[in-house]
Amino acid sequence: MLKNYIKIAWRNLLKNKQQTIINLLGLTLGTVSCLTILLYVFAQLGHDQHHVDANSIYRVETIIERDGQANFESATSSPPIAFALKEDFAEVxxxxxxxxTDVFYSTLIRASDSKDAYYEPRxxxxxxxxFEVFNYEFLEGxxxxxxxxxSAVVLSSYLKQKLFxxxxxxxxxxxxxxxxxxxxxxxxxxFDEKAKKSHLNPNYVVSMSSPGMGTFVQNFESFATNNFVHSYIKLSPNSNATQFQGKMPGFIKDRATQDLADAGMSNKTLELKKVTDIHLRSQGRKNQIDKVSSITYxxxxxSLAFFIQLVACINFVNLSTARASKRAREIGVRKVVGAGKNALMRQxxxxxxxxxxxAxxxxxxxxxxxxxxxxxxxQESLTYIDLYQWKIVTVLLGLGIFTGFAAGIYPAVILSSIKPVKALKGGIIMQSGxxxxxxxxxxxxxxxxxxxxxxxIIISQQFRFTQKKDLxxxxxxxxxxxxxxxxxxxxxxxxxxxxxxxxxVVDISSGNYAPSEIILADNGFYxxxxxxxxRTVxxxxxxxxxxxxTMGIPFLEGRDFTVADTIDQIIVNEATLRAFSITKENALSSxxxxxxxxxxxxxxxxxxxxxxxxxxxxxEIEPLFLHKETEPNWLFLKTKTNNYSELLAGLEGQWKSTVSNVPFDYRFVDKxxxxxxxxxxxxxxxxxxxxxxxxxxxxxxLFGLISYVTEQKKKEIGIRKVLGASIQSVVQLLTRDFVKLVLIAFLIASPISYYFMSRWLEGFTYRIEIEWWVFLVSGGFALIITLLTVGMQSLRSAVANPVKSLRTE
Incomplete structure (x- = not known):
């Protein structure tokens, strides 16, 4: 029986070649889209899932309040907090x-027996x-x-290969x-840095017990300030994270009350973020250790994958129901010889x-x-092996069944409901609905x-806005x-x-932070x-x-630094004046x-x-002050040339002749x-x-549907042409219903698109305004595509010889 079903199905697919090709092409493109998106989504969802007891590992994040308002939300916390939590609570x-460390200062690294030094990030x-809390695959050690x-260090396999x-x-x-x-x-x-995906992406790891920053972190005692440490705790298997979160206010009260008062902070809140949620659910937190994405993305x-697959299924439903009359007599004969409705539905x-x-x-x-x-x-590293993950295979099988069922269930119900008497007599067989x-x-x-x-259009506008906005x-x-x-x-x-x-080279200056770099340094002022x-940070x-x-930043009041200026003389931005309610006129006396x-x-x-x-x-632009720096981290060069290769070669040659064993490491700020x-x-x-x-x-x-409609109406078109109808009137007859459908869709799609894109734009402090013409252009584009698709097929029918369509009468 199953063999006969497959054989009949195959014959019908071959018999209706145009419909089969349209359906197969649509379903294939939909499946390619779905599969591609699912591969990327599963890769993103896989961050930090490989750690042992990953659901028990949490990052301790900080919210600092001043004047009763949260004005600092960070993925970091003060140095002593992590181990104090372990000391105070058995659950940890x-x-x-x-x-x-390379957020604070640039560091060079080289093998001790080599003069070749490199800037290596992360x-x-x-x-x-x-390495007890987080799992990394070790290749050595x-x-x-x-x-x-x-003074111990662990290298990534990439850096180890580069150095040794x-x-x-x-x-x-x-x-x-x-x-x-x-x-x-x-x-x-x-360790193998390519083994698993994590929000922790080190190039090399230095022991915290090393001199310098490590010693500072280990000896720092304030629970309020210097919130630059990424702190992690691993809870015991039977612990409840929600209940443990409820103990944080008491912990802060016991440990940090005096420190908060000394730092001028009204309150400090600690929040736990599950490590598996960091990559996709921590946008908005400052001082991330690596780039994070958004679950909304x-x-x-x-949603895009779902709608594309759904559009392909809709094509299948439309073409199958529209062409039901082609199979009417087949269904009638099969019912007469004993085929039941269920058997036809299965077919x-x-x-x-x-x-x-x-597909x-x-x-x-x-x-x-x-x-x-x-x-x-x-920016992923997907391979064909990712296609054979059990999750992908399961989803792929589910997708095939869902697509086949979703595309076929309604046509199956309609076709199997055809009454054999009407089918064999050639009467109207389709339900009015x-x-x-x-x-x-x-x-x-x-x-x-x-x-x-x-x-x-809106995403492109926002992206162009970020590129062209005056920074x-x-x-x-x-x-x-x-x-x-x-x-x-x-x-x-x-x-x-x-x-x-x-x-x-037109001009040169220097600074501690390059444009686009995260500025972590700050001071509390009053x-x-x-x-x-x-205090205000x-x-x-x-x-x-x-x-x-050099940077092209205009002065509104006062002057630039001079050689004679000292570190207690500062230049501020407008946001600083607003933060302290200082007018521009009074700024220079403040x-x-x-x-x-x-x-x-x-x-x-x-x-x-x-x-x-x-x-x-x-x-939003934050308050900023600038002071005189004699030992900067960056040089900034304003340039004007048509030959950057020659310019960079000249700069590199001069750099190497002036500074020994320091790489020529440059970047274009606009990039x-x-x-x-x-x-x-x-x-x-x-x-x-x-x-x-x-x-x-x-x-x-649309092409398949209009092909069917024109075929159904070919005799009507022939009669109209014989009676004197023009080509234009015939084309209008065939296209007007589709134009009405486009207009209805436009009225539905416009408010829906406006709502969701308004929500997306809320993620930008500086953003475009959505304009009415965007939706008019979108609707016009859909109308043009429809007229081209439907109009071309309609035109073919309109110019056809009416004798051919009427000769069988």
Whole structure:
């Protein structure tokens, strides 16, 4: 019986070639889209799932309140908190801390027997318990003891290969840093950084018991300030995280009351974030250790996949029900000879399932061929092996069954309900509601298409807005060059003089933070006569004189730094004046105080500059002050040239002749700013690609449907033409119903798109306003596509010889 079902299904699919090709192409494209998106989504959901007892590991995050309002929400906390929690609560099985050191200062690394030094990012300092809490696959060394000794280091396999090649790295020495602050570190382990995905993505890990920052973290005692440490705890198996969270206020009260008062903080709250939620559910928290994504982004992609697959299923339903009359006599004969309704339903469902399974088999090699493009677009490292994960295989089987069932159930019900008497007599066999359903499904397809076009336009507008918005400084033709060492920093003036003699260099200055870098340094200030416990946090950046000229930041009041200025003279932005309710007119006669008692420091404002975006446009411009810096981390070069290769070669040659053993590490500021919006850029590309697919699949369905309609009306068209109807009137007859459906879809899609895109834009502090013409363009685009698809087929029928369609009468 099953063999006969498959044989009949196969014959019917071959018999109706056009319908089969349209359905197969639509289902294949839908399945390719779904499978591609699912691969990416599962990769994103897999972050930190590999750790032993991952659901028991939590990051301790901080919310600081001043004046009763939360004004600092960070993924970090104070140094002593993690191990104090372990000390105070039996529920805490283990604790560990991580400091991302290269946020604070640039470090060089080299093998002790080599002069070749490198800037290597993502340098962690971590407690000896780090590899007990988190799972990393070790290639060399013992992970449980690798960080127990002072000045121990664990390398990624990438860095080990770069420093030592194929040699065994255990107990070899590397030099970390430069000058008097350089440390000799002993390699105690090598791990595979590609093994699993994690929000913790170290290039190398230095023991927290090492001198310098490690010693500072281990000896720091305040529970209120210096919230720069990423603290993690692992709860015991039987612990309840919600109940444990309820103990945090009491812990802060016992441990931090005096520290909070000394720091001028009204309150501090600790929140636990499950480690498996960090990558996708911690947007909005500052000071992330690595880039995080958004679960909303994945929901959007999954919705996109669902709607594309649904559009393909709708094509199947429309074409199958529309062409039911083609199989009327077959169904009538089978019913007469004893076929029941259930048997017929199984037959028609079998056909749709067969087509769905075939679409899946075709889509798998297509997805494999597309993986390089997908990886380039998503910055993932997906391989064909990912297709054979049990999750993907299960979803793929489920997708095939769902698609086949969803596409075939309604046609199966309709076709199996045909009465044999009417079928054999050639009477009307379709239920009256089927036409209404087809129209509703077509409207749904148009709603999806119009909504996706509007989404693409709005995302593209926001991305262009972030690129073109005046950031308050001139990012174009600006090069940031990492200084990196005390030697290079001490030679700033000689480097500056040498660089200015190179053709193409217009101006040079320096600073501690490059544009787009996270500024973690800050100070708590209050006004003279104010409450020292009520401080306002102001971001801090050290710069050289000429910085504002080089960056193109205009002065509103006062002046730039001079050689004679000292560190207690500062320049502030407009946001700082607003934070302290200081007018521009009074700014130059104002001072800000820091500290209390004998340790009070007075900072005098000598200049006010316009607000500029030193962070992402997602964040509001924060108060910032700039002070004179004599040992900066970056050089900034304003350039003007048509030959950057020649300019960079000249800069590198001069750099190497002035500074020894320090890499020439540069970046174009405008490119670095663009990286802040990589996710929006990817979202835009993905949206465009899948919108084109959805529209193409919809057009396939429209083509098939209008082909059927024109075939059904070919005799009517022939009679109209014989009676004198024009080609234009025939085309209008065939297209007007579809135009009405587009207009209905436009009225439905516009408010829905507006609502969801308004919600998405709320994630940006600085954003575009959604304009009415976006939806008009989207609807117009859908109308044009419809007229082209339907009109071309209608035109073919309208210009056909009426004799051919009437000769059988």
């Amino acid at each position: 099985q283990e604790a560990t801390r991580v400091v991302l 340098v962690y300092m971590a407690d000896s318990t780090f 013992d992970k449980l003891t690798s960080l127990k000794e002072p 090649g194929n040699q065994n790295a255990i107990n070899k020495t590397i030099v970390w840093g430069s000058g008097e602050d350089a440390l000799n570190l002993t390699v105690k382990g090598v 994945l929901y959007f992609l999954l 028609f469902l079998g056909e749709s399932l067969l087509l769905s399974v075939f 899946i088999l075709v889509s798998i090699p297509i997805v494999i061929l597309l993986l390089p493009l997908v990886n380039d677009l998503t 089927s036409g209404t359903l087809r129209k509703s499904l077509v409207v749904f397809q148009f709603v999806v298409s119009i909504g996706l076009v509007a989404t693409v 308050g400084y001139t990012k174009d033709n600006l090069i940031a060059l990492r200084i990196g060492t005390d030697e290079a920093s001490s030679k700033f003036e000689s480097i500056k003089s040498a660089f200015l003699n190179i053709p193409g 006004l003279p006569g104010g409450n020292s416990e009520n 102001v971001k801090r950046n050290g710069v050289s004189d000429g910085y504002f000229k 001072t800000l105080l820091q500290g209390t008692g004998e340790d009070t420091f007075e900072m005098r404002i000598i200049g006010v500059v316009a607000d500029y975006h030193f962070a992402s446009l997602r964040e 670095e700013v663009e990286k802040l919006y990589d996710e929006e850029k990817r979202l835009g590309f993905i949206s465009v690609a899948f919108t084109v697919l959805a529209i193409f699949i919809s057009c396939l369905g």
